Amino acid sequence: MPACQPKPPSPATTSANHDAAERYALEDRTDFELVERGLIAKFTEKLHDHEGRVIFDPAVYDFLADDAPCPDSVNPSLWRQSQLIRKGGLYRVVDGLYQVRNNDIANLTVVEGESGLVVIDCMASVEAATQGMAMIRAHVSDKPVVAVIYTHTHVDHYGGVKGVVDAADVASGKVPLIAPGTIASFDRLAIGENVIAGNAMSRRAAYAFGSLLEVDPSGHGHLTCGIGVATVPGVTVTYLSPTDSITETGSRRELAGLEFEFLYAPDTEAPEEMHIWIPQLKALTCAENANHTLHNIQTLRGARTRDARNFARYLDETLERWGDDAEVHYGPHTWPVWGNDAVTELLASQRDTYKYLHDQALRLANQGYTPLEAAEEIELPEELGRAWHNRGYHGTVHHDVRAVFTKELGMWDGDPVSLHPHPPVATAERFVELIGADRIMTEGERALETGDYRWAVQVLHLLVFADPENQAARLLQADAYEQMGYQAEGPQWRGVFLSAAKELRAGVAPVPFATASPDTILAMPIEILFDFAAVHVNGPRAAEVDVRIDFVFTDAPAEQDRFWQMWVRRGVLNARRGTNPDAQLTVTGPKGALVAALLLPVEADKLAASGEIVLAGDAAALVVYAGLLEEFDPRFDIVTP
Template sequence: MRYLHQDWQRNALELLTGPCQPVPINNNDTEPNMRISTRFSGLLLAAALPLGADAALPDETIEPSINAELAEHTRHFSEKVYKIADNVYSAVGWNLANSVMIEAPEGLIIVDTGESAEQSRKVLTEFRKISDKPIKAIVYTHFHPDHINGVKGFVSEEQVKSGEVQIYAQETLLDNVVTQGALVGPILGMRSGYSFGVALPDADKKDMNAGLGPLAHEGKSTFIAPTITFKDKLDTTIAGLPIQFLHVPSEAPDEIVLYLPDNRVLISAEVTQGPTLPNIHTLRGTKFRDPVVWVASLDKLRAFQADYMVPLHGQPVSGKDKVEEVLRMTRDAIAYVHDQTVRWMNKGLTPDELVEKVQLPPHLAGYTPYLREYYGTVKHSVRQIYQGYLGWFQGDPVDLDPTPPVEKATRLVEMMGGREKVLLAAGNAYLKGDYQWAAELAGYAIRIDHDDKLAREIKARSFRRLGYASMNINWRNWYLMSAMELEGKLNGDAALQLSQAVRNAFLSPEMLKNLPARIFLQNWVTRLDPEKSADVNLTLGFVFPDINEEWALEVRRGVAELHKGIPEGTTLKLTFDKTYLDTVISGENGLLKGALLGDVKVDGNLLDIKTFLGCFDFDETPIALTLR
């Protein structure tokens, strides 16, 4: 790591005698993060002098850089179509996730469709160099955006509606798609933006990859709902080719794999996450990924004894022995992290202690590239396992009703001698290269005052140093995105735009058309404002004639309940087609507009309906993840 220029102490006296001129950051610079320049206050270097509000760290340039092993890892995802056996082709490098083409006697089967239609059209162009047969089927291996959002790069909605093309998936995929985007969409969008570093400038993306694939590309998110689904397994013939489908929950609850018995090819989806330690937990946030279930799924894959394995991230694996080795080593790594975490949990260790105790043994940690920590890490997996079994409470009752964060920070800073001493210690830690401690100390001052420029600068610079050194892409992206937030580049409208843009990948307008009325109305339950509804007891019925469904939302003094069907005696009703609801969900129309134009039939007192609708909070507000 690069440290500050060693002449800073010698220059301190000179800098104390007169103000330094600030060096502005050129916002039009093609590499804005190449220069992080601020006024230097020598007061930081003199413990006996108070730190003024405008104090700053010494001038320095933090050059964007990348961990050498992570940079080398990028070569793994060079654009290339790999041929496997006689009729399977894997396109690596165009999308975050691979797309696989299976050439069957009567047509083509495409497995997973990438994150955007634009990129997937490029993949189809490559596939068309190999075969001009018609596409007969699409397979979604699971619901994550990088596996389904590019579907219209391969087929059209008309082809699917006519039956020319069938889309296969596990039966819960559609529910997972809409629940993910509708229920926790705002916070998931923001956190995903940080995990994938979507706002980072080009300088921070140079030579980078996404751990399990190339960096994702911007583009249009498309979606067509599955036409054929199954629960546990499906043995069938598609376009004249025998295929076995198997549900193997692991990285996703609806994960499925395909086995081609004719040439012993296993398309392993993301049960193996390709050339990286699997993400047993994802920092963006997800429901508990049970390592025991994941290990069992890997053992099911081993039972195929396949000659070839085609993961949906990274390069294919050839040879029965090599396939077994990769599956076994991946299985053993996940099992080891789980088993040793549980072992030490049962000795009373807490998460902060467990992460220091549980480490992969050398033969697993060094299994390159499949178990290197480019995407998942042992440390953040251990914490999820603890919480999955025991929840947030670690056993010390001090955590049952802790001192509120701002009050705690205020007391600690006062006890440590005040802001000046805390930031002096933080600055000194930074200058010594102790970036974690510098960030932690600065965080106390920020908790008290979000506008403390010096504290934010110390923490931001510390995060840049930690991020550029990290081999793990999730950690790197969180460090650098958080640094941008601390520097004022991801606040307010910028934060809101980021959340909304990323959320579109999880619930695009085309996905919204598949949103059941139940899911739409269920989302209202979590939007109820208890203060506005404290004295309200009203029920509003929703009638959808075109799909023959009726639902009702009851507001009961701060609580909302969704009813299937409309309770007897309900006087407030809105009647409109589900097709109109789709336009409401997409933002094209509104309920009030529909009532005025006749698209929505209103029964009951309009003032009561207005009171009912006023009980809900649909405002989208910027989310700060670091400035807390």
């Protein structure tokens, strides 16, 4: 077998997955009935990008048929969830409410009113959203879109917006775009979370969501993301700023002849999030605060740590406000639940799950446990843990417990040894010198043979980081990571471990998906645009420079955003509104051209020559500034130093 190819499950993994099946309620097939309910049309066409390339083919998941046996290389709980997730198409939730599910990681929800359509969340890409709207037009209604709602600030809920609405209609006020938080807050948090740290986030997300893995019918590679099919590479990510803010619970809007009532739920699954109640339809969504999975308190892709207590608090408030009346709960991922008893049980069960994780993590913290020790100790009570909607298909109990510590107590685990340790390579080199490479390899081989894969990757990590060219150590560690992936119930853990194995064997592959798309960068509020530029500044290189440049945005929608001054001193790029009387240079032009001048200042001369921008003053300031910026390589190493 070639070194870069997946290997079969070991006897230890086969045994572990067979034992796991005994812990699950696999006889409960209720979700298999619910996921099919209301089907209007399945996907019959492949999804193509603007160049005609196939970027999603639902047929690749046909191996996940309902009666297909679970391979030994897949945790049976994850296999079951993936069988459910692969079912996609257009569905009627209730009369007047429809969803397109599973041509993307997130759903497209469309509410039909008397005078038009209200779109709730827009999927991650224009391609998926366009396909979804085409199905709505073909099977439901050709009424115009009269409003768009973002439930929260994550890219898979706004990225496809230009596939559902004309940007000019939003800009003119014809179609309101409603979102939680102030407009400035939503813009700042949506763009800031997904783009300013976007290079690191995209690289980590490629691991967590299995984007680097092949979909493999034998069960050795990618399955689904646990909350949807994969976000596919090559898609178009867009953004439009909200025009209407929801900042208070109880806020109402009449849209297309229907009433929409909102519960503002900040600092939950996203920094800005809200729940939506449509009384005429008795339909409720808690956005991503209630799902057919345990959610992340800390995402593995990287994002702000969330507040588990707030998840519980706002779910309980939702039950108190609308629990007696709700007859259906639909989400921006996975499938709905119907009937008041089922809806209230879902919300109450998830409320208690997040509250349990929060309270028990802090109980153990107060007894002196470290995050990792507490994560090894805490399990959900059986009534919560056996419920399929609380299983770890997105978050896991283990890393959610550790995230509660991070949220409440910070990054330090309380053990002095971890406060100022040597960095990984220096630590590895010292251990290898102390123990010896041969003994580490021998111990790694022993751990692998006995099925102690967690210890195998720990001990071999030392050798790989001390000597990344040690091919035998890399391949042995890859074998251990692979078996950990095969045993993982959480698809993100599986994705991380299998991607690590693949990378150790075959090297770093290109990142297939980036949040910092051109459209997203152009949509940045101007202050965020300067923040984005600032993280590209090489601080040591900029420590002794003094650069002062004014920018005049000729197409700024508000006069106060027209003039901006930027300066770089003491290694820091700062910016504020207004002009600097001591500016060395003034750059004038529309936002699109100024974005290019700010982020690619080496192109400024060309932009000036073509008349797209005007330079007034000393153009050498841009040359100095250009020398301070770094490009981010999305292929940085993870499993090797």
